[in-house]
Amino acid sequence: MFTLFGPSVQTVSPDDVQKALATKDQIVLLDVRTKDEYSQGKIVGSVHLPLSDLESNISSVVPDKASTIYVYCLSGGRSASAVGILSKMGYTKAFTMSGGIGMWKVKGFPVG
Numbered sequence: 132m133f134t135l136f137g138p139s140v141q142t143v144s145p146d147d148v149q150k151a152l153a154t155k156d157q158i159v160l161l162d163v164r165t166k167d168e169y170s171q172g173k174i175v176g177s178v179h180l181p182l183s184d185l186e187s188n189i190s191s192v193v194p195d196k197a198s199t200i201y202v203y204c205l206s207g208g209r210s211a212s213a214v215g216i217l218s219k220m221g222y223t224k225a226f227t228m229s230g231g232i233g234m235w236k237v238k239g240f241p242v243g
Contacts, residue, residue, distance in 0.1 A: 140214045143226040145235045161202045163213045175243040196221045203228040
């Protein structure tokens with residue numbers, strides 16, 4: 132289910148994210164794209180927090196550092212950076228969704 136992206140960033144597949152959402156697992160689905168990108172379509176149930184605001188606002192969005200956080204962006208680059216930042220801040224279960232929302236759409240999963 133989980134693999135490594137670079138030296139310390141763990142990944143999760145879009146299939147696993149979709150399964151977690153469908154089974155109502157206790158996860159935070161975090162979209163780190165820009166406001167414009169988010170307004171053009173998002174994964175239903177996601178929380179928007181642009182990468183540029185992550186460090187200053189994550190504690191108000193996800194106060195529990197033991198929460199499972201699945202992070203996505205357009206293709207995976209920014210979300211991998213976000214997971215690295217979250218890990219350095221003490222979040223222990225942060226994962227980047229491989230392929231981002233682009234791969235989510237390719238797989239035919241719903242976008243709101």
